[in-house]
Amino acid sequence: MILSKNISKSTGSVFSGKNLIAHGAIVVRNEGLSVLSLGNTLKATMSFEKERDYQRCRARIEALCEGSDDQIAKMASIVGVLHNEMNDFFWTGFYRVVEGRLVIGPYQGTVGCLSIEIGKGVCGTAAARGKTQVVEDVHDFPGHIACDERSKSEIVVPVTDESGALIAVLDVDSVEKGAFDEIDRECLEGIVAHVFGGAMTH
């Protein structure tokens, strides 16, 4: 589509080496090339990169956890990989079900609360409902427990074993609002289901 004498617009992809860095509307000017519709283009690019990062993490986690039947060792390995490899993971950790409460397990990040009542906060809600909670803005979640004021968004995934019993929740916090979406839900649920033998919660 010709927009003016020196500017035309079409759809295409921008590569850096082999990596797709943008896809969508591009505009060609007489002095060079720039990307239009940056919002959607960037979102598509970020989703693509996030899925690729999760695939790499999952392969590492599967290799690390293979043959281990120690739950804490496996939780520590999952946290070690995800926290250090994924963008925006400010706090990454497990709360384990111990005598009817959630008690902190392996984690990385700033100091977390030691224990949480089932039904309370984002973690306790995920545990009580057996359903992943994706919280775009923690200030909008009634009863959110702030372990670190800098956390702005959060995802909490219930973890079950082969018998379907709830053994823990996996909690990830970000300092960015809206950091987590369906991709995070699906990939994190997939990782914990694979490692601990439970079913996907969806």
Ligand code: SME
């Ligand atoms: N925000 C959580 C508490 C745990 S910390 O984020 C590490 C909640 O509301 O359950």
